[in-house]
């Protein structure tokens with residue numbers, strides 16, 4: 313064997329060495345398909361695969377819920393906004409039902425639980441500032457809790473009260489001159505019609521005001537939801553039924569889905 317032939321053989325072996333692993337073994341020539349043969353029936357799987365859970369329309373969205381007030385108000389004062397000297401009570405005691413006598417802090421926690429469950433069913437991540445009445449958390453602290461959690465949207469759940477018995481319907485409040493104001497207004501525009509559609513309640517308005525501590529300290533879009541008037545006997549009755557609370561929750565969820573384009 314000449315040196316030249318040996319070198320060629322070596323090179324060829326090296327090259328083959330590289331692709332040998334990927335080499336497909338020579339196949340036996342396949343017989344032509346028999347057109348009369350019937351296909352083997354596929355075996356029925358004995359184990360049914362677990363159904364993949366639906367991710368939900370609000371998967372990946374963090375929603376904060378602040379059920380307004382608490383059993384005992386706290387009249388100590390705190391500033392209503394960063395860089396403001398104006399002060400207001402840390403947390404007021406709220407209104408109460410003219411017909412049911414139920415305090416606002418009870419009604420709004422029930423609505424908040426219905427909202428929480430409806431949001432969880434849509435796959436949202438949900439945080440609440442309180443789950444009992446026996447807390448002492450100021451409006452400023454509530455806002456900061458939700459800021460720290462990095463919520464995408466916060467709903468502060470309240471019920472309204474007026475002098476007379478006539479006023480009724482749903483109204484939303486957002487602040488006016490803060491970084492979050494525009495986004496909060498857009499979210500409110502999505503929520504209000506959906507809430508009224510779901511409940512049949514009168515559509516009041518979206519009110520802009522810089523007087524709410526809980527809105528002003530928020531660094532994430534934040535809406536104060538006035539679910540109805542506890543000073544109106546009929547609305548007070550409705551607000552305190554699980555059925556109506558469920559409708560309110562469903563309306564808010566639809567509005568939230570609209571806002572996040574889900």
Ligand SMILES: [Zn+2]
Nearest residue numbers: 380406470471
């Ligand atoms: Zn309130």
